[in-house]
Amino acid sequence: GLPPNWEVRHSNSKNLPYYFNSVDKVSRWEPPQGTDTDKLKHYMAANHSAGSRPGAVPGVPEGKIRAAHLLVKHRDSRRPSSWRESEIIRSKDEAMDIIKGHEQMIKSGGISLGDLAPTESDCSSARKRGDLGYFGRGDMQKEFEDAAFALKPGEMSAVVETASGLHLIERLE
Numbered sequence: 001g002l003p004p005n006w007e008v009r010h011s012n013s014k015n016l017p018y019y020f021n022s023v024d025k026v027s028r029w030e031p032p033q034g035t036d037t038d039k040l041k042h043y044m045a046a047n048h049s050a051g052s053r054p055g056a057v058p059g060v061p062e063g064k065i066r067a068a069h070l071l072v073k074h075r076d077s078r079r080p081s082s083w084r085e086s087e088i089i090r091s092k093d094e095a096m097d098i099i100k101g102h103e104q105m106i107k108s109g110g111i112s113l114g115d116l117a118p119t120e121s122d123c124s125s126a127r128k129r130g131d132l133g134y135f136g137r138g139d140m141q142k143e144f145e146d147a148a149f150a151l152k153p154g155e156m157s158a159v160v161e162t163a164s165g166l167h168l169i170e171r172l173e
């Protein structure tokens with residue numbers, strides 16, 4: 001147990017236990033002298049089982065992946081405009097020829113998607129080498145989500161078509 005007047009509380013913001021002395025009105029992260037560490041062990045086991053979730057990857061939010069993409073828009077894109085061109089008039093066939101060219105260059109090992117995106121991608125993520133950060137199911141358009149979640153980290157998709165345009169997707173995490 002804890003010394004007199006001490007109690008364990010739970011910090012929701014940090015998801016960690018802390019110690020509170022109800023007489024001195026003092027709170028601290030470290031257990032006070034004379035704490036029975038067995039009780040602490042039981043507390044940690046009871047409240048931090050999520051931390052030891054099987055397959056848990058420290059730092060990666062549960063159920064999310066991280067990917068980069070290269071987007072080539074065309075005149076039928078839902079928003080035929082981008083940081084590259086205020087009005088995108090290329091046809092879908094022309095966009096397909098362009099993105100297939102990028103795909104070949106990446107597959108031949110000449111250049112990476114992250115190297116191409118900054119100049120070639122019609123998505124604002126171009127400024128981040130195509131990196132979209134972490135996302136979960138429900139965030140992206142379905143075709144994009146299904147393709148991205150089917151990849152292993154480090155793999156690149158085939159050309160994926162969404163209402164935004166044509167994408168190459170590389171899963172990062």
Ligand SMILES: N=C(N)NCCC[C@H](NC(=O)[C@@H]1CCC/C1=C\[C@H](COP(=O)(O)O)NC(=O)[C@@H](N)Cc1ccccc1)C(N)=O
Pocket residue numbers: 069071078079122123124125128131132133134135139140141144162163164165
């Ligand atoms: N991280 C999230 N949850 N951000 C919301 C994504 C919304 C989602 N977007 C898509 O599915 C496609 C695939 C990837 C990018 C994308 C589309 C467009 C470009 O197409 P357009 O909308 O002109 O048709 N780029 C974006 O959204 C960018 N904010 C992505 C981004 C940019 C910089 C940093 C992070 C993310 C959707 N449900 O529409």
